[in-house]
Amino acid sequence: MVGLDTATLPRVGAGRSRSAWFWARASSLVKLTVPFVFLVAVWQMSALVLGLSNYLYPRPALVLRTFGVLVAHGVLLSYTETSMWRWFVGVGVGTGVAIPVALALSFYRPFARMMFPLINFFTAIVELAWIPLFVLWFGYGFKVIVLSIAYVTFFPVLANTMSGIGQIPKASVQAAQTLGANRWQVALHVLLPGSLPGSVTGVRTGAGYGFRSLIGAEMIAAQSGLGYMIFESRANQLTQRTVAGMITIGVLWLLVDRLYLRPIEKATVERWGLLRRAR
């Protein structure tokens, strides 16, 4: 534990050596790996102790082999591709609709207040509840899934964009106005960039909802994709494929979230956060 004052001590060796950097990286990697090694060990041990069949409780080794099979046959990759594409399009459509709507609503606040109850009501309807209706409209497949993802992405993006715009200091708008900006220029130069941190947070939340929705929708209304795979494998008594699929889903989401969504959010919010704090 570092004392309170030590944080402000002048740093003598500011440029840290390369090996120190390496060791810091390595130790954090170990810290991340050990729990999972432990998890697999517990999984293996419990399988031995419980003595259940592979149908009920597939062994780690079998799941690993199944991974190999699924990858070798190209199934895993192609289903992952299918799923991610659906998810990407769904999140894109949801965001693409939500941001202009949010800007428009922020522009006409009284109108926005009027719309809130309706928006609230639609937010309250679980996107998966729409699936039976979407199926009646479009049959199984791409459209149903994309629509349900877009639906569930739309609301957090809308809400967060609007709250982002709400947090823009009035002085920024006034400053633009005193510089001679008209309504639209204010929207373009102040509101739109000012709403960005909110939007990004919203997209990250919405993308998370969308990912869960993707898996659910694929189980109910698709003939391909990871959700379909884990569900169908169960029917075929190939539980190891279900587990392999679940792990893929978890890893995929962590990768997308940690490698793309979180850094983007952090970069935007931090960059604009400075601006906001200066209020």
Added chain:
Amino acid sequence: MPVVGSVAAKPAGGSLEVNDVCHEYVRAGDKTAVIALGPVSLQVSAGEFLCLLGPSGCGKSTLLMIIAGLLPPTRGTVAVDAVPVTGPSRERGVVFQDYALLPWKTVRSNVALGPRLAGASRREANQIADEYLELVGMPQAGDRYPHELSGGMRQRAAVARTLAAKPKVLLMDEPFAAVDAQTRGVLQEELVGIWARTAQTVVFVTHSVEEAALLADRVVVMSSAPGRVQEEFPVTLPHQVRFSRESAPRVAEVAASLLASVRVAQPRQSRQVASWSG
């Protein structure tokens, strides 16, 4: 302000002894040990008001945390009334710079926490809390939550909370750094009033020479990297007159000599550091 019975009946503060205390930490980068503080030795007699003054990063807050028992010293010992300190306890109350009031408790419950933890019943504790809230001049604020108060009021509440635990030594870590100048002046004067009435031993950390000159019986100026005692200044001006207009030049004189000492204490490279942190 009326003096409430149990407040005045409080026993006088304890004496504090700091012997050759050092604090080292391991730098994250190259894993080398850095001496941040010490060795430092201090004697504070019962009822004394001591200011620890120094440039940012001189380890004065670290020293305070060590005295509080929140940070174990690498070497050396701390003792209150000749009993060695082994960890945090209510005999050394701390007023933190950022108040550290518990946001989920009302002001009264915050102040009552010390007595409650000492085993008082809820009613007794609340009664004690109200007395101390009155002592710090906010008798009406008991039912409010900390976030509803201004910075100055929060700091008053924090002082009341610490005093209500009846510590032998009161440790204050730049408590008025976060409030505006005008409120700070009021709080300083009130603190001296409370100190005079409760005969409390106080160790007060500050980076402001004016503050040290206004408050202290004795000022210990610390040098930085590593933090050591550079010089000691007894302040002989009586406390009752320090806040008066007539004494302003004399307080300023004390402050000026303190400033000269701090200047020497401040190493070249950190003189450019404009901000400090607690």
Added chain:
Amino acid sequence: MSSRFRRGRAPLVWRVCLRTVLRPGLVPVAVVLAVWAVLPYFDHLPVYKLPHLTQVASELWHLAVSGTIFGALGDSLSRLVIAFVIGATLGVALGVAVALSRALNDFLMPLVAFFNAIAGIAWIPLAIVWFGFGSGPVLFVIANNVFFIVLYNTLLGAEGIPRVMYDAVRTLGGDRRRTIVREVLVPGAMVGVLGGLRTGLAFAWRALVAVEMIAASNGLGFMSIQASRVFDGSTVVSVILVIGVVWILMDRLLLRPVEALTVRRWGMMGGADL
């Protein structure tokens, strides 16, 4: 409009009623309903794709009178409550226990994050393998989902407590572990816990609908997917409306009051929501 009310001619009861009924927010709702009502006269969508407003209304009336909808709702809600309580209790308890130990916390956090990432719904197939069709998989999936969300958020909440809060209580004489838990850890983690409960309930509600569609033989989700299979659009839309209304009621009657009494009162929660 409001100025007319302010004159105070009409009796108070009337004024209150009118003010509740004539909310500006209801205008868009009315517009949507009106469009829905007149749409069939302009568009020739098959009825099973977009049932008429009147059909849905009569279907809802029928479902309500026969008690069918309440039966399904009861099935769904009882599952939700049981699973939610199990998951949330275990999540908070384990969360607080783990948060007490820095090392344990650091060790478990990646695992919890990982299980949190395996969308709750993805457990459905495995749950069916383990429990067969029926209530079993529904309960398991929801409890599991709620458990990890609440656990994760409890840990995040505990991590977010400033160190100085612990220091403050320790210097006031709180040296026992139980004191620290009661005075700092539990209330301090409350922001996270409540956020977790809220998110958990939302996800549980969504998972409930999904699992019932896939693995149950009663409840709202089952009712809806079954109706879809026989091209009964009015029932599908009725269930959608019921799902929306029930969530709003849960939010207003349960989540918001709890928040208002705790973290909002403590000034620990900022941010606007719609």
